[in-house]
Amino acid sequence: MKMAVRLVLLTFAICRLIVTVGFTVLPTELQSQLSVDNSEVEAASVDFGMLDKGEPLAVMHPGSADDIAQLVRAAYEGGFSVSARGHGHSINGQGLIKRGTKGVVIDMGSKKGVGSVCEKGMYVDVWGGELWINVLKATLQYGLAPMSWTDYLYLSVGGTLSNAGISGQAFHHGPQISNVHQLDVVTGKGEVLTCSEESNSELFHAVLGGLGQFGIITRARIALEPAPQRVRWIRVLYSNFAKFTKDQEYLISVEGNKERLDYIEGFVIVDEGLINNWRSSFFSPSNPVKISSLNKNADGGVLYCLEFTKNYHQHQADSIDQEIEALLIKLDFIPASVFTTDLPYVDFLDRVHKAELKLRSKGLWEVPHPWLNLFVPKSRIVDFDKGVFKGILGNKTSGPILIYPMNKDKWDQRNSVVTPEEDVFYLVAFLRSALDDEALEYLSDQNRRILKFCNDAEINAKQYLPHYTTQQEWMDHFGDRWDQFYSRKMQFDPRRILATGQRIFEFHPHANANAMQ
Ligand code: FAD
DSSP: OOHHHHHHHHHHHHHHHHHHHOOOOOOHHHHTTEEOOHHHHHHTTOOTTOSOOOOOSEEEOOSSHHHHHHHHHHHHHHTOEEEEESSSOOSSSTTSOOTTSOEEEEEGGGSOOEEEEETTTTEEEEETTOBHHHHHHHHHTTTEEESOOOSOSOSBHHHHHTTOOOSTTHHHHOOGGGSEEEEEEEETTSOEEEEESSSSHHHHHHHTTOTTSSEEEEEEEEEEEEOOSEEEEEEEEESOHHHHHHHHHHHHHOOSTTTOOSEEEEEEEOSSSBSOBTTBOOSOTTSOOBHHHHGGGOBTTBEEEEEEEEEEOGGGHHHHHHHHHHHHTTOOOOTTOEEEEEEEHHHHHTHHHHHHHHHHHTTOSSSOOOOEEEEEEGGGHHHHIIIIIIIITTTOOSSOEEEEEEEGGGSOTTSSOOOOSSSEEEEEEEOOOOSSHHHHHHHHHHHHHHHHHHHHTTOOOEESSOOOSSHHHHHHHHGGGHHHHHHHHHHHOTTOOBOGGGOSSOOOTTOOHHHHO
16 A cells, blocks of 8 residues: 555544544554554454454554553543454454444554573563464474463464463363463553562463453463474264263373373264364274264264373384373273374364364355353263253254363462362363354354253353353352452453453443542
8 A cells, every 4th residue: 555545544543533532642653553444444343253343443553562552541541442352263252342332453463473482491472462373383493382272273372361271281281371471461551561470460360361351461471391293192982971071080180291191172973974073184084984883872862072192202102002002991982983193293283273274265264153162060061961962952063062171270260260169170162153144043042042051050150251241240250259350450450441342341431440430
């Protein structure tokens, strides 16, 4: 675009902010970073879920944490809101400007930055908008890698740390928020603070799992470990839910580096057909596995697949077979239902991206995603199975359904995220795609029924990546942690200008802090 045209547009952006939010003085340095380009505004108005919309006044491309701080200070004075957008992979508009309100989206991904790796300290400093895939690539240059992951790596560091960041490593390493040493954060008052367990610890714990409510993460110091070279990846099938969960729970309880696995997940199979799903093409096309050939004895027609990995270095290649054999003997899966593959570590971690490319090529990626993620306490997972997998779901799922347990003692209770009050709880993730309006209505209705079932049966499940529309629901979600969440909000973002798309607090333009407390 020609310079002159860009200047006109930028001036327009500033004027639009001035006119619409009644803000009189925006720092001139910010002007060159604001865009009102239609395609950018449009892109920042939607997310991966495609279920909500919220149009910002402008999109900011920051060059530094100080730029963000200036914008937040302007918003603090001027009565508009600010939402950091990582990679826009939320489902329900969490990273958007709340519909019908005025605000600016900060495109965190427009700046890149994986800083140098500290080999001695075993950590790396990264820009908050950086994608995990780039963190992995950079740290592998040093033979190191982060320990806790998400299944998909095209998510931003700030975006996953604002939730928890979980995958099959969480049972041992905890979520990603348990593997961070230090953060730089721009608070809702526009201060730039460095925080850690030792310094500004209230802010540190507030921001981790804090749904973007307390500050914008501009730098995270991530813990690293020596990166393994290869991964042995196993899947085994169960027709009996009690045996499946018993084995999963046993595996997450194993201690000792030699015996312990590196990744434990699982999924539910209720559809007829192949047991592949978009998350990963695992079963070889030349050897397709028909559910109908396995589920003759299936409990309620549902099968469960346990998947786990063992990482290793090339020099351990001779012993890995024996280690896996010794472990499989202890498990109670359907005989002869063992599927094994072996691949480089980076290919394993980046496995979902391959599936993404396939779906994109068929036009099946950019469709609505009415996803639902729940943490279900261990004591009620059997009831959940009966009521949901063998009840509400029917025999058509429209996408993967993950289920795996985690140990609560790996979750720091000072962080903002809430989990069930039991030592072990399960993630159950319904990752479904709606290819038309009818499917969207059907799946959304099913989600509502699942939540109602949990409520009626008093399962005490907690939503992960939560979505509610009233403050009462948010108060119920946080339970006895609500007072702390609220007081942290008053401390770090008293004018409630940050991440309004989460819809936790009402945003009042122009109201002053005291009036709102
Ligand atoms: P966005 O959607 O852009 O933002 C999410 C929230 O965080 C918003 O409120 C936003 O304002 C806030 N935010 C963003 N950046 C910052 C920042 N720098 N500082 C403060 N607040 C910020 N989650 C898992 O835990 N495990 C998984 O395996 C997993 N797999 C996924 C696979 C796919 C295909 C998708 C679409 C999502 C998956 N998720 C998973 C969920 C994902 O972690 C969350 O949706 C996450 O918020 C997405 O990151 P993002 O960078 O796109 O954040």
